[in-house]
Amino acid sequence: MLETLSKNKIKWIKSLRLKKNRNASDVFVVEGQKMVEELIRFYPEYIEFICTSGAVPKFNGLIYLTDEKTIKECTSLSTPSHHIAIVKKPTFKPNAAKFVLALDEIQDPGNLGTIIRTADWFGVDQIVCSKGTVDLYNPKVVQSTMGSMFRIPILYVDLVNYLKQTDLNIYGAMLEGENIYDLNLKKEAVIVIGNEGNGISKEVQAVVQESVHIPNFGKAESLNASVASAILLSEFRRRS
Amino acid sequence: MLETLSKNKIKWIKSLRLKKNRNASDVFVVEGQKMVEELIRFYPEYIEFICTSGAVPKFNGLIYLTDEKTIKECTSLSTPSHHIAIVKKPTFKPNAAKFVLALDEIQDPGNLGTIIRTADWFGVDQIVCSKGTVDLYNPKVVQSTMGSMFRIPILYVDLVNYLKQTDLNIYGAMLEGENIYDLNLKKEAVIVIGNEGNGISKEVQAVVQESVHIPNFGKAESLNASVASAILLSEFRRRS
Known part of the structure; x- marks a missing residue:
């Protein structure tokens, strides 16, 4: 179904840059040919509609044909692509997860995205965010x-x-923790990663059972939060 | 020394967003209070001058007092800070490095920055970039x-x-490589990381001696390049 985008619709898409508007509509925006194609292939049921100023994708739902000017109005990327999809938020139910990543106040969007991708690589069952x-x-x-x-x-x-409330073993990444390389790590675990600047908050530290640390062989003061998460996930998995 | 920034100087700072202008002047721009303070503390000899629209830092060299409007003109950050330093490029000489990270066409600036920070944490002696x-x-x-x-x-x-030309052992991160967790890794090594989308180029693959791979426990198709670098560096270091 090919249609033309109305001014109101354009305004609405632009409004989705703000969290409160995404919450009100229960949708969000996915951009880029590769991402949109992956959505169509694996998660077509989530797609409300697609806008394209380029090749029309093979999709059995609503597609709006637009021009580059309109895409530029709608995009939140610095280099806009030809494809934008408006997508329903998935509804996640708590599951009986055995391998959980807990994020305490991660602020950088790139870090959160990279952490989710890495968690998917290492087979994390569930991510809980403060x-x-x-x-x-x-x-x-x-x-x-x-x-x-x-x-x-x-x-x-x-x-x-x-x-x-969890029955899992709670590990927290802290500078003064035990050397992760030398520890016996339990398989059923929650790994807590703290905020980029401040680490794990005091309230959360109080419920962490074992604090772990990645040894420093050089001079950097700290590791990026997504890098620290990746190394901890890798350490848990290589023993399992 | 406190001075006021001329229009020409502002124009010149703005021009440093482009590589060719940075190359012509052999300087680059560092922004943000924390970064500028670290520069003053550890690498004052590299600083040409500092511009500030906030608190005047303790620095024994040239400081320009500016306003927020001027900082906004000069900045390349989306949320400008009050501090900008113009800094001489360090001159790096090839050294007798034993633990080297080699980057083959990394394109994302955030990835390169994170990789450098992680390499510094793990005591990498030298980074070589294509x-x-x-x-x-x-x-x-x-x-x-x-x-x-x-x-x-x-x-x-x-x-x-x-x-x-190197005498070090050359390892390359490739999807079809050997499981890194099971391998005996030699201490004196070059670890090659490929481009975000295409991996290691064919020409470089031809000189890699051992290809290594981080096992996948979930469903993600790939790992971010800075995450893969971090896990490989960690794997080499935990055995040394």
């Missing part, structure tokens, strides 16, 4: 997850309460 | 290195020639 973590549907998060956001349940929770 | 790798002095690279760019020699080379 309420103050950057919004999953922020355009920069969406772009850097590379589709992984549809494959892992991602929940925003009261993190202290969640950790108090 | 000529087509994104410029080290790109503002986004500079911001994400967090100061590590001054601590590791980073050279742009003909990567195939470099690898042909």
Whole structure:
């Protein structure tokens, strides 16, 4: 079904840059040919409609033909592509997860997206984010997850309460923790990663059972949060 | 020394967003209070001058007092800070490095910056980049290195020639490589990381001696280049 985009629709798409508008409509924006093609292939049921100023994708739903000027109005990327999809938010239910990543106030959208993609690589069952973590549907998060956001349940929770109630072993990444290379790590685990500047908050630290640390062989003061997450996930998986 | 910034100087700072202008002047731009303070503390000899629209930093050299409007004109950040430093490019000499990271056409500035920071954490002696790798002095690279760019020699080379001449063991990250967790890794090594979309180029693959791979436990198709670099560096270091 090919249609032309109305001014109101364009305005509405632009409004989705803000979290409150995404929340009100329960949709978000996916951009780029590769990402949109992956959506059509694997998750067509989530697509509300697609806008294209380029080749018309093979999609059995609503497609709006637009021009580059309109795409430029709608995009939140600095180099806009020809394809934009408006997508329903997946509904995630808490599951009986055994291998969980917990994020305490991650602020950088690129970090959150990369962490989700890495968690998908290492077979994380569920991601829980503190309420103050950057919004999953922020355009920069969406772009850097590379589709992984549809494959892992991602929940925003009261993190202290969640950790108090879980039966899993709770590990936290902290500078003063034990050397991760030397530890016996339990398979059924929650790994807590803290904020980029401040690390894990005091309230969350109080419920962490074992603090772990990636040894420093050089002079950098810290590791990027997505890099630290990746190394910890790799350490847990190589022993399992 | 406190002075006021001339229109010509503002124009020149703005021009440094382009690689050719940075090359012509042999300087680059560092932004943000934390980064500028680190420069003053550890690498004052590299600073040409500092512009500030906020608190005047303790620096024994040339400082221009500006206003927010001027900083906004000069910045390449979406959220400008009050501090901009114009900095001489460090001159790196090839050293007798034993633990080297080689980057084959990394394109994303954030990835390059994060890789440099991670390499500094894991005590990499030297980074060699193919000529087509994104410029080290790109503002986004500079911001994400967090100061590590001054601590590791980073050279742009003909990567195939470099690898042909080195005595170190050459490992390459490839999807069809051996499981990194099970391998005996030699300490004196070059680890080659490929381009975000295409991996290691054919010409470079031809001189890689051992291809290695991070096992996939989930459904993501690939790992971010900075994440893959981090896990490989961690794997080499935990055995040394």
